[in-house]
Amino acid sequence: xxxxxxxxxxxxxxxxxxxxxxxxxxxxxxxxxxxxxxxxxxxxxxxxxxxxxxxxxxxxxxxxxxxxxxxxxxxxxxxxxxxxxxxxxxxxxxxxxxxxxxxxxxxxxxxxxxxxxxxxxxxxxxxxxxxxxxxxxxxxxxxxxxxxxxxxxxxxxxxxxxxxxxxxxxxxxxxxxxxxxxxxxxxxxxxxxxxxxxxxxxxxxxxxxxxxxxxxxxxxxxxxxxxxxxxxxxxxxxxxxxxxxxxxxxxxxxxxxxxxxxxxxxxxxxxxxxxxxxxxxxxxxxxxxxxxxxxxxxxxxxxxxxxxxxxxxxxxxxxxxxxxxxxxxxxxxxxxxxxxxxxxxxxxxxxxxxxxxxxxxxxxxxxxxxxxxxxxxxxxxxxxxxxxxxxxxxxxxxxxxxxxxxxxxxxxxxxxxxxxxxxxxxxxxxxxxxxxxxxxxxxxxxxxxxxxxxxxxxxxxxxxxxxxxxxxxxxxxxxxxxxxxxxxxxxxxxxxxxxxxxxxxxxxxxxxxxxxxxxxxxxxxxxxxxxxxxxxxxxxxxxxxxxxxxxxxxxxxxxxxxxxxxxxxxxxxxxxxxxxxxxxxxxxxxxxxxxxxxxxxxxxxxxxxxxxxxxxxxxxxxxxxxxxxxxxxxxxxxxxxxxxxxxxxxxxxxxxxxxxxxx
Amino acid sequence: xxxxxxxxxxxxxxxxxxxxxxxxxxxxxxxxxxxxxxxxxxxxxxxxxxxxxxxxxxxxxxxxxxxxxxxxxxxxxxxxxxxxxxxxxxxxxxxxxxxxxxxxxxxxxxxxxxxxxxxxxxxxxxxxxxxxxxxxxxxxxxxxxxxxxxxxxxxxxxxxxxxxxxxxxxxxxxxxxxxxxxxxxxxxxxxxxxxxxxxxxxxxxxxxxxxxxxxxx
Numbered sequence: 049x050x051x052x053x054x055x056x057x058x059x060x061x062x063x064x065x066x067x068x069x070x071x072x073x074x075x076x077x078x079x080x081x082x083x084x085x086x087x088x089x090x091x092x093x094x095x096x097x098x099x100x101x102x103x104x105x106x107x108x109x110x111x112x113x114x115x116x117x118x119x120x121x122x123x124x125x126x127x128x129x130x131x132x133x134x135x136x137x138x139x140x141x142x143x144x145x146x147x148x149x150x151x152x153x154x155x156x157x158x159x160x161x162x163x164x165x166x167x168x169x170x171x172x173x174x175x176x177x178x179x180x181x182x183x184x185x186x187x188x189x190x191x192x193x194x195x196x197x198x199x200x201x202x203x204x205x206x207x208x209x210x211x212x213x214x215x216x217x218x219x220x221x222x223x224x225x226x227x228x229x230x231x232x233x234x235x236x237x238x239x240x241x242x243x244x245x246x247x248x249x250x251x252x253x254x255x256x257x258x259x260x261x262x263x264x265x266x267x268x269x270x271x272x273x274x275x276x277x278x279x280x281x282x283x284x285x286x287x288x289x290x291x292x293x294x295x296x297x298x299x300x301x302x303x304x305x306x307x308x309x310x311x312x313x314x315x316x317x318x319x320x321x322x323x324x325x326x327x328x329x330x331x332x333x334x335x336x337x338x339x340x341x342x343x344x345x346x347x348x349x350x351x352x353x354x355x356x357x358x359x360x361x362x363x364x365x366x367x368x369x370x371x372x373x374x375x376x377x378x379x380x381x382x383x384x385x386x387x388x389x390x391x392x393x394x395x396x397x398x399x400x401x402x403x404x405x406x407x408x409x410x411x412x413x414x415x416x417x418x419x420x421x422x423x424x425x426x427x428x429x430x431x432x433x434x435x436x437x438x439x440x441x442x443x444x445x446x447x448x449x450x451x452x453x454x455x456x457x458x459x460x461x462x463x464x465x466x467x468x469x470x471x472x473x474x475x476x477x478x479x480x481x482x483x484x485x486x487x488x489x490x491x492x493x494x495x496x497x498x499x500x501x502x503x504x505x506x507x508x509x510x511x512x513x514x515x516x517x518x519x520x521x522x523x524x525x526x527x528x529x530x531x532x533x534x535x536x537x538x539x540x541x542x543x544x545x546x547x548x549x550x551x552x553x554x555x556x557x558x559x560x561x562x563x564x565x566x567x568x569x570x571x572x573x574x575x576x577x578x579x580x581x582x583x584x585x586x587x588x589x590x591x592x593x594x595x596x597x598x599x600x601x602x603x604x605x606x607x608x609x610x611x612x613x614x615x616x617x618x619x620x621x622x623x624x625x626x627x628x629x630x631x632x633x634x635x636x637x638x639x640x641x642x643x644x645x646x647x648x649x650x651x652x653x654x655x656x657x658x659x660x661x662x663x664x665x666x667x668x669x670x671x672x673x674x675x676x677x678x679x680x681x682x683x684x685x686x687x688x689x690x691x692x693x694x695x696x697x698x699x700x701x702x703x704x705x706x707x708x709x710x711x
Numbered sequence: 712x713x714x715x716x717x718x719x720x721x722x723x724x725x726x727x728x729x730x731x732x733x734x735x736x737x738x739x740x741x742x743x744x745x746x747x748x749x750x751x752x753x754x755x756x757x758x759x760x761x762x763x764x765x766x767x768x769x770x771x772x773x774x775x776x777x778x779x780x781x782x783x784x785x786x787x788x789x790x791x792x793x794x795x796x797x798x799x800x801x802x803x804x805x806x807x808x809x810x811x812x813x814x815x816x817x818x819x820x821x822x823x824x825x826x827x828x829x830x831x832x833x834x835x836x837x838x839x840x841x842x843x844x845x846x847x848x849x850x851x852x853x854x855x856x857x858x859x860x861x862x863x864x865x866x867x868x869x870x871x872x873x874x875x876x877x878x879x880x881x882x883x884x885x886x887x888x889x890x891x892x893x894x895x896x897x898x899x900x901x902x903x904x905x906x907x908x909x910x911x912x913x914x915x916x917x918x919x920x921x922x923x924x925x926x927x928x
Contacts, residue, residue, distance in 0.1 A: 339821070340817075340818050340821035340822045341822070343810070343814065343821075344807060344809065344810065344818070347807075347809035347810050347814070348807075348809045350809065351808060351809035606805075607807070607808055607809070609805065610801075610805035610806065610807055611807060612790075613764070613766060613793060613799055613801075613805065614793060614794065614799070614818065614819050614822055615790050615791065615792075615793040615794025615795070615819075615822055615823070616790060616794075616822070617786055617787050617790040618786065619786075619787075620790075700766055700767045700768075701723070701767055703766070704761050704766045704767050706805070707757070707761065707766070707801050707802075707803065707805060707874070
């Protein structure tokens with residue numbers, strides 16, 4: 049008998065061995081041992097491998113009462129876990145993109161700082177090709193060191209997050225994921241390949257420019273050259289084009305890959321329009337400013353945009369991802385909790401071991417509760433795919449609470465009269481069937497769809513029949529689960545009475561709160577990885593901003609010194625530095641909000657529908673956006689603190705050096 | 712007395728110990744007067760100019776501008792002095808790259824809460840009328856130098872400190888700029904202390920102070 053390392057096992061199991069490759073919560077045993085433990089001789093299902101010879105006796109003939117269910121792509125666990133992986137890959141790529149922006153900015157600034165040295169070396173006769181090669185070797189060396197550290201840190205993060213992810217996939221979809229990591233050569237190779245690609249993308253432009261740098265290149269700062277209107281116009285047009293493409297993909301595209309392309313175009317488009325937009329706003333601010341210092345502050349901030357644009361783009365992407373994913377998770381959480389409140393309306397859920405106990409329980413409950421609502425289900429083929437049919441008693445609990453997305457008039461009356469079925473959203477979206485259409489429920493017959501209900505977390509198609517109809521279709525079905533309606537204040541004592549009377553373990557009788565807590569626990573675990581990646585992305589972006597501001601702080605002394613010489617104190621200049629960083633972060637955060645909301649919309653309305661089969665309403669949470677914007681500004685303020693402090697404490701003699709051509 | 716310099720000494724730290732740059736410099740400058748500061752490279756002219764401007768403080772001695780001792784001032788007071796009383800023209804122009812020509816011209820005056828006056832008229836006289844909305848990086852060295860001179864003319868300070876202000880200009884333009892500066896000194900009663908290597912320009916001013924190895928020659 050095998051189980052994963054951290055699996056909670058009941059007492060009394062014989063000789064369980066640890067199998068690190070198993071998913072947590074899964075116990076693997078010989079079929080006879082499993083039947084002993086479960087106290088049954090039944091075999092629930094047989095997995096039939098593909099590739100059987102033709103001409104064999106059909107299984108339903110060999111095993112009377114059995115039914116062959118063909119695998120169906122739409123609800124396949126592999127497809128669901130693939131989409132989960134795709135989600136993680138998308139966020140990983142987003143973090144990679146943010147990193148690329150940062151490295152690009154860092155290499156650009158490093159080259160910019162050494163530009164006078166490069167000119168001197170070239171003037172002294174060092175060929176451009178040799179200089180470029182030397183710098184390329186320098187970059188490769190840095191990449192190797194950084195890549196090694198990155199792979200090791202990635203392994204550490206993966207090892208920390210894996211148990212949660214495996215438990216989530218297992219809990220939500222029943223999918224097994226290996227519970228242990230190994231640092232394989234493929235990891236190393238792919239890690240270094242990513243680092244190499246990153247280097248080529250981030251450093252290629254700088255190396256190319258260096259190779260083509262004329263010996264007597266003008267002393268015009270590159271930052272200024274890049275700020276020229278033509279560059280900004282090109283960025284604006286490129287960004288607008290990508291945003292248009294993103295809108296077209298969102299409106300007319302289908303498929304998960306198109307969903308992610310739409311996301312990519314949206315994020316890259318907004319990142320590209322950020323510098324021209326910022327320049328426009330800061331230019332307007334400079335023109336509108338009244339005082340000389342205010343005008344200089346706005347104009348200076350505008351001039352820093354090209355040098356800071358990549359770090360700001362990284363910050364924008366990180367903020368937008370945080371807002372987008374936060375809005376998605378928040379919308380999901382609000383919808384899910386509302387849905388749980390509706391679906392889990394009964395105060396107590398009771399599970400009988402067999403029909404005899406179920407009958408005893410019902411007799412015991414007679415007069416003690418307001419209603420006993422039996423729940424049962426049977427596996428069934430729905431529109432040719434595996435699914436399940438539920439039985440539902442006609443009761444106000446369902447009529448008042450059941451979360452309907454679409455329904456015909458008098459749906460509940462017609463369901464009670466056995467004149468149709470309800471289907472879940474997954475089945476409706478997959479087959480394009482809505483209220484008023486007919487649905488093929490195999491042995492349940494072809495029935496009119498009376499309503500479509502939301503059914504989050506369930507990968508399968510599902511239908512609901514009235515209890516009487518269900519019993520007609522599945523006469524052998526057993527009613528062993530009951531929802532009990534009673535005064536919530538009496539739920540605790542009733543649970544105690546039932547537990548005593550029937551010697552029930554805790555997992556056979558649950559109060560509503562415990563069921564909800566368990567469901568929410570699984571929910572929170574699902575998004576733990578996303579939250580971790582969000583924090584990581586934001587942290588990396590803040591670091592990029594700090595690195596850029598620190599480097600700029602040194603490069604900017606010649607620009608700041610004249611202002612100081614004309615009568616502004618170093619303290620005031622340092623304050624201006626911080627205000628400038630806050631200004632840029634504030635505008636970036638303002639642009640990140642609509643971007644994040646658009647991102648959330650694409651995730652909820654495009655990606656989620658394609659990946660999971662259900663669509664969620666977008667529920668904005670402006671309070672969290674404000675908190676995030678403030679966090680971005682605090683991060684920017686902190687990032688600007690060190691360079692501002694250096695400027696404040698800079699000795700006048702160092703500032704004077706800017707003007708001193710001789711002593 | 713507008714400017715009074717007494718026994719000023721200044722040295723800089725080097726790897727070989729303190730390197731004296733100014734040794735006991737003393738001189739006076741009245742309002743409405745012009746003084747040329749000449750000397751070989753490394754004689755300490757620019758250092759003296761920076762000390763007078765309040766950009767740095769002397770190691771010893773006293774520098775008084777309108778009776779106020781720069782060495783006794785706080786950082787903020789020295790900044791206020793530069794803002795309100797001193798006009799600096801640097802050899803390397805040191806314009807503010809993020810501001811247009813017209814904003815550079817008016818910047819110092821606005822910083823000191825002074826009305827910039829007829830800036831366009833002055834720009835016309837400086838030959839900058841067609842460049843008012845350009846940025847410093849889009850101008851030639853000579854044009855930038857004229858903006859730097861114009862910035863001080865617009866601010867109308869009581870003490871003008873100029874470091875080779877016409878070094879990047881041709882002779883005719885340089886002479887025209889000198890004319891403008893002398894006109895301003897005459898109109899406002901300001902004092903002009905100008906570093907120059909040019910005997911011809913030094914000869915245009917009221918007096919001359921020649922430095923040699925950090926001392927008045």
